[in-house]
Amino acid sequence: MNIRMQVLQICPLAMLLTAGLHAAAPCESLASMNLSGGAITRAESVAANGLTIPAGRGGEAVSNLPAFCRVAATLKPSADSEIKMELWMPASGWNGKFEANGNGGWTGSISPATLAAGLRRGYATAMSDLGHEGGSASFALGHPEKLTDFGYRAAHEMTLASKAIIANYYGQSSKLSYWNGCSAGGRSALMEAQRYPTDFDGIIAGSPGLDWTGRALQAVWIAQASHKDDASYIPPAKFSLIHEAVLQACDAKDGVKDGVLEDPTRCGFDPKELECKGADGPSCLTSAQVETARTIYSPVLNSRTKQAIFPGFERGSEAGWATMAGPQIFGIGSDLFKFVVFQNPNWDYKTFDFDSDLERTEKAAGSVLNAADANLQKFVDHGGKLIQYHGWSDPQIAPGSSVRYYKRVLDTMGMKVQNSYRLFMVPGMAHCGGGDGTSNFDMLAALEQWKEQGKAPDQIAASRVRDGKVDRTRPLCPYPQAAKYKGTGSTDDAANFVCAAP
Numbered sequence: 001m002n003i004r005m006q007v008l009q010i011c012p013l014a015m016l017l018t019a020g021l022h023a024a025a026p027c028e029s030l031a032s033m034n035l036s037g038g039a040i041t042r043a044e045s046v047a048a049n050g051l052t053i054p055a056g057r058g059g060e061a062v063s064n065l066p067a068f069c070r071v072a073a074t075l076k077p078s079a080d081s082e083i084k085m086e087l088w089m090p091a092s093g094w095n096g097k098f099e100a101n102g103n104g105g106w107t108g109s110i111s112p113a114t115l116a117a118g119l120r121r122g123y124a125t126a127m128s129d130l131g132h133e134g135g136s137a138s139f140a141l142g143h144p145e146k147l148t149d150f151g152y153r154a155a156h157e158m159t160l161a162s163k164a165i166i167a168n169y170y171g172q173s174s175k176l177s178y179w180n181g182c183s184a185g186g187r188s189a190l191m192e193a194q195r196y197p198t199d200f201d202g203i204i205a206g207s208p209g210l211d212w213t214g215r216a217l218q219a220v221w222i223a224q225a226s227h228k229d230d231a232s233y234i235p236p237a238k239f240s241l242i243h244e245a246v247l248q249a250c251d252a253k254d255g256v257k258d259g260v261l262e263d264p265t266r267c268g269f270d271p272k273e274l275e276c277k278g279a280d281g282p283s284c285l286t287s288a289q290v291e292t293a294r295t296i297y298s299p300v301l302n303s304r305t306k307q308a309i310f311p312g313f314e315r316g317s318e319a320g321w322a323t324m325a326g327p328q329i330f331g332i333g334s335d336l337f338k339f340v341v342f343q344n345p346n347w348d349y350k351t352f353d354f355d356s357d358l359e360r361t362e363k364a365a366g367s368v369l370n371a372a373d374a375n376l377q378k379f380v381d382h383g384g385k386l387i388q389y390h391g392w393s394d395p396q397i398a399p400g401s402s403v404r405y406y407k408r409v410l411d412t413m414g415m416k417v418q419n420s421y422r423l424f425m426v427p428g429m430a431h432c433g434g435g436d437g438t439s440n441f442d443m444l445a446a447l448e449q450w451k452e453q454g455k456a457p458d459q460i461a462a463s464r465v466r467d468g469k470v471d472r473t474r475p476l477c478p479y480p481q482a483a484k485y486k487g488t489g490s491t492d493d494a495a496n497f498v499c500a501a502p
Helices: 012-016 025-032 112-119 144-170 184-195 213-227 236-254 287-297 331-341 356-370 379-381 400-413 415-419 443-453
Strands: 038-046 068-075 083-088 097-101 122-130 177-183 200-208 308-310 385-391 419-424 460-466 469-476 482-485 498-499
Touching: 025 038, 025 068, 025 144, 038 144, 068 144, 068 498, 083 112, 083 144, 097 112, 097 144, 097 419, 112 122, 112 498, 144 177, 144 356, 177 308, 177 356, 177 400, 177 443, 184 200, 184 385, 200 443, 213 331, 213 356, 236 482, 331 356, 385 400, 385 443, 400 419, 415 419, 469 482, 469 498
Parallel strands: 097 122, 097 177, 177 200, 200 385, 385 419
Antiparallel strands: 038 068, 068 083, 083 122, 460 469, 482 498
């Protein structure tokens, strides 16, 4: 259901005022706007430094904000929908643009820190709870409309509402709209490009859970292998043992020994090299543990056809294996089966059959949750620009899923799509950040330059911060290129690297 709003009449003089000077309508007047299928629940002016939110519930503290108009709304595109959203709009200094933000995991929440970041950059910025509260998929049990909201509808409805409110407040529409999200927010990003290609002019899809069912299947795949029996479980203390062995075998393959694999697909390290010669010990793997490690690296397979369903994790990701190979199954993955596929909160992952249950999984969730369409032609025709990025050491969403999707898009649309869509693989980066690589970068600035100035991102500056200081810089390169050392100068200085084909 599209959201239609009655826009306040703006006098001709106000229409001539630039958005950066002041708003065209008082913030509080927005409370009277008529939302078809929804309602504005808050519209209040917040003075400069007038909002302070302490850190808590995993969120960052928020303070020192410029003056802004804070609007909250509840959207109901279906009888069982209740999508809560917030839109923060600068009272002055608006850059004329709109930024929508994504969520993570199954999380239904609005992050003040995320909205604050956009506000400080001059954006009118919005976020929704995707139609539910909490970090579990329990909301979906018996509520298919809420699952649809989470899958793709909430992001779209929030976007329509935000654009209408912005036009009402400023007296003019936003000149450009951007989506910025990682993980589940990266999945929403690709859903927008595929399902609603005219919603955004630019999209950032970070570490996207684009194959939501595939990642859940991988959670079961690894949990079954890790807990096949007591002997198969790899104690977390041994993850660093495997990681160091990987670096010893492959770190120098890219020409620089720096604790990071520039392209882990070139590393063929076999965990069997660590197999114990005698009894089990902290510096070796038992034969059963070797097989578990191999399973973590290997793609998820259909047990009958042996067809690869979802890629395995890459060499170099071992430091984060506790995410999937810990004492319990990865919760984001198991929730899909408990509350969507089998609709049984007591479902046991050990009962999953990689032959008979695959079709059931795809039928129950694939069309709603997977951003699988490789035809982005309508988004490209709209003039859209899409930057996708993914950490090579991601231990939560296998980076090969991004590579696979990128290749499918190129196969579908041809190499010319690179004028509108580029993928950046980040060496050493974990899930949406962190890790040993240069995981600090400004993708939004790169997207702005691409869309607004026509400057394609041939490389993106990235840095690594340790103990509060930058200790390494590198260029991020559009896939399949990678940063190559020139042969002289510090290997911690981006100036000594170029982007080159493998």
